[in-house]
Amino acid sequence: MEEVKLINDDGLRLDGRAFNEMRPIRITTGVVDNADGSAYIEWGANKIVVAVYVREAYPKHAQNIDKAIVKARYNMAGFSVEERKRPGPDRRTMEISKLISEALESAIMVERLPRAEIDVYIEVLEADAGTRIASLTAASVAVADAGIPMKDLPVGCTAGKANGKVVLDLSKDEDNYGDADIPMAILPKSGKIILLQLDGDVSEQELEEAMEMMLGAMKNISRIQREALMNRYMIEDGE
Ligand code: CDP
Numbered sequence: 001m002e003e004v005k006l007i008n009d010d011g012l013r014l015d016g017r018a019f020n021e022m023r024p025i026r027i028t029t030g031v032v033d034n035a036d037g038s039a040y041i042e043w044g045a046n047k048i049v050v051a052v053y054v055r056e057a058y059p060k061h062a063q064n065i066d067k068a069i070v071k072a073r074y075n076m077a078g079f080s081v082e083e084r085k086r087p088g089p090d091r092r093t094m095e096i097s098k099l100i101s102e103a104l105e106s107a108i109m110v111e112r113l114p115r116a117e118i119d120v121y122i123e124v125l126e127a128d129a130g131t132r133i134a135s136l137t138a139a140s141v142a143v144a145d146a147g148i149p150m151k152d153l154p155v156g157c158t159a160g161k162a163n164g165k166v167v168l169d170l171s172k173d174e175d176n177y178g179d180a181d182i183p184m185a186i187l188p189k190s191g192k193i194i195l196l197q198l199d200g201d202v203s204e205q206e207l208e209e210a211m212e213m214m215l216g217a218m219k220n221i222s223r224i225q226r227e228a229l230m231n232r233y234m235i236e237d238g239e
Helices: 091-105 131-145 172-177 204-233
Strands: 025-029 037-043 046-056 069-076 116-126 155-162 165-168 180-187 192-196
Touching: 025 131, 025 204, 037 131, 046 131, 069 091, 069 131, 091 116, 091 131, 091 192, 116 131, 131 155, 131 180, 131 192, 131 204, 155 172, 155 204, 165 204, 180 204
Parallel strands: 069 116
Antiparallel strands: 025 037, 037 046, 046 116, 155 165, 155 180, 180 192
8 A cells, every 4th residue: 555645844744743743632621510520622623521420330239349330431423433433332432431441440549439330421522533542531530520539630642653753642644544553541640551552563662752752742631631620620819
């Protein structure tokens, strides 16, 4: 297959970004009134809503008497992608739901909520590559917004390789026609990696370069997450 040109002669990507430049990210909380916690993220052209509900697990025999069960459900709206997505769970959707459930569970103090179930509904309204990471990043904020005790606020980023060059935060074209896609998420306080996938071919050195770039970007994304929570809960000074 002929290589698709994803980086121009000035070293810029199709959307004009430099190799280490992120798409803009905006997060708001408290967007779903009937949820215990919620968040909305725009990450480039991705648009995702997350609503979190905490309840006693049901039926009773499904309860864990030692800890809460964390169930994330990632769903793409039929209109979220160019070719209408068939409704309902498929393999990819189930895999992403599981990854996000496990990543969130590593940050939630599940032992503080025995017998509970934490339902995290993720609705992708528009998808433009990197939705699993954008979903997890927003889900962390929604879980915190629900007042659920957490050790840390999971944060993620994606990097990859396009036309042989390591690039940060893959666009849809780079995801489709690039050489590799590497989503990653961490617990920022401890630096523990809670999600890392690699689809494609990279050398050890390229992987290191990609991880270094993502870790740098995640510092900013963490700040955006914390600001979203503060904006909701800070009482403004003034008259
Ligand atoms: O979204 P993410 O990068 O985490 O997952 P992916 O499986 O690598 O998918 C990359 C992108 O392909 C998605 O973000 C969507 O934009 C697109 N996609 C699609 O158009 N139709 C699907 N059924 C699944 C994904």
